Amino acid sequence: MESPNKKHRILIADDSEMNRAILEAILGERFDIVGVENGRQAVAELQAHSIEYSLVLLDIVMPEMDGFEVLSYMNSYRWIDDVPVIMISSENSPDFIERAYDLGASDYIQRPFDAAVVLKRVQNTITLYAKQRKLMGIVADQVYKREKSSAMMVAILSHIVEFRNGESGLHTLHINKLTELLLSRLSAKGGRYYMSKDDITIVSLASSLHDIGKISVPDGILNKPGKLTDEEYAIMKGHSMAGAEMLGNLPLWENEPLVKAAYEIARWHHERYDGRGYPDGLKGDDIPITAQVVSIADVYDALTSQRCYKAAFSHEKAMEMILGGECGAFNPTLLECLSEAGEDIKAALADTSQSGYDDRELSRITDELLRKNEVSVTGRAEKLLEFEQAKTAFTGQYTDELLFSYSDDPACLRLSHRLAEVLGVPPFTVDPKKKETLFLSAGDSGKALIKKLADSTDGETTDFETDIDMTLNGSARPVHAICRSVWSDELDAKRLGIVGKLIPLKGESSK
C-alpha cells in the first residue's frame, strides 16, 4: 500500500542535462525525480526498480538506445502495463507521434513545452493509472473468489460420489490431470481439435463430474464385491444417463460451458469409437471430443489403480494395453496424444499424495487467474509473487536448515526439504489445521507455541523465540524455535502468516 504522503517517483530519460534539469525544476516539488541519460540506463533502472516508478518521461533521440527501443522493452517485459510513459520530444512529425502511441505511450508532449501543461499532464496520467490499477485489483479479487468457489463446489460434488463408491479420492484428481494433459496435446494438433486454455481448464474441471450419476445407483450394486448380475450391470450402466439428466435439468445454467461439458462427459464417457458403447451407441466423432478424452482417461486410471478385484498395472503395461486395443476402441488421434503424453502422464500421476493435489490445485487457480486477459494487466505484482514463490521453493529444496512458513489465506504449510524429512511429513500441505501437526510431537511445549502463534494479534510483524521438545528423525530433541508473524502493510492489517526456523539444540530432551 502506498502511503498518501509518499511522493510518486518519475524516471526522466533524456540525454541532455539541460532538459532533465528543466523538467526537474517543473516537477521536482511534487514528485521524486530520477534522471538517466540514455535508453539503456532507463531499461536498466526499470529492470531493477520498475515497481517503484509511477511514470516515465521519455525522450526519443538518445545515444546507446533510443526512446522507441525503450518502449519496445517496456512492452516485452510488460512494464508498460503498470508504468505509464509520456514522450517528450522536439520531433513533431506525425510518424514519430503515431509510432510512440502505437508502442503504448500514454501521451506525447512536444518541445517547446509549457511548464503548467507538463505538470498537469503528468499528474493526470499518474492519477488515471492509479485508478485503473485499483480497479484491476478489485476485478482480480473477484475472479479469484469466483474461480475458487466453483472449483471448490465441483471438488465437493465429486468427493460425494467417490465417497459413496469407496474410491480413494484420487480417481477424480487423476481424471482431471489426464484430461488436461490429453486435451493440451490434442489442442496442439490444431484444426478442429484446437481448444483455448480456458476451455481446457473448464473441461478438466467438468471431468470431475463424469460419474456423478452413480449417486442414483443403489449401494448394494455400487459396492458389491462380487460379479454383477446382468440386471445389476444394466442398472450400473444407467449412471451415465442419470448423470446427464441431473446436469441437463439445470435450466438456469444449461448454457454455461462448464455445465455443457459436464453433460457431454457424464452422458457419453462410456461410448466407444466403434459404436459399441453405451448409452446411445454413438460412433466415431459423433461422440463429443470431451467425452472421448475423459473415456480414455477413465480407462487409464482404472488400469493403473488397485481395485478390489485387481492389482494395479504399471504405467507401461497400461499404455501397452490401451494402445494395443485391449481396453476398447478409441479415436486414433487421441491414442496418438496418449502415446505422446506418456512420460508427462507418468510423472504427473507418480505423485499421488494428497499434498501434491493441493499444490496443483493452487497452481491451477493461480494459473487461471493469470490467464484471464483482464487480470494479466496487473501482471507485475503477480510476477513478483511468482518469483518470490519460486525463490522460496528453491531455498526450501536446497537448504539444510529447518525452515517453515505458514500462510493464512490460502491456508498452507510449507516446510524446507530437510524439515519435512526429519519430521517425516510432506513438504507442502494445504489445510488450516495442518500447522499444528508441525508441533504435535512437541507435546506441551508445542501446544504453548501453537497458542502463542494463534494469539499473535497485535497487527505488527513480530519475532518470538522459545525452546520446545520435538521428535526429529524419530527421537526426542530440544529445539530452539524462532518465529515471525507477518502482517500486511495496510491500515486494517491482516495477518498473512508465520515464518520460522527450528534449531536443534545439543543434548537430550528435558523430558
Added chain:
Amino acid sequence: MTLEAAYAAFGGDYQECLGRLRSEVLIKKFCQKFLDDGSYELLRSSMESGNTEEAFRAAHTMKGVAQNLAYTKLGKVSADLTEALRPGTPYDEAKVKELYKLVSDSYNETVTALKAVFEE
C-alpha cells in the same frame, strides 16, 4: 544588460519563454546553465571528426534546448541542421557545413549576450 535585452540581441523571445516556464527565476537559472551545457561542444567535436550520427544527436539536443528556452534563432538553425544530418536523408556536405556555420554563429552570439548579462 537585462536578460530580456540579451534575448532581443541574439534573436530569442523572452516573453514567449516566460509564458511557458512561468518564472523569471527559472529562466535566469537555465540561461546560466546553458553556458555550461555540453551540447555545442559535442556538436563541434563530432562535426570535426566526421561522426554524422553523433552530430545529428547533438544538433537535435541543441534544437530541443534552444526551443525550450525560446532561443528562436538558434532553435531554427539547429532544426535545419538536424534535418540535414538526419539518418536516412541524403548527405549534402556543402549544405551541412553552411548550416553548421549558422548554428555556430548563432550559438556564439547567444553565449556572448548571455555572458554579458551574467558577468555584469
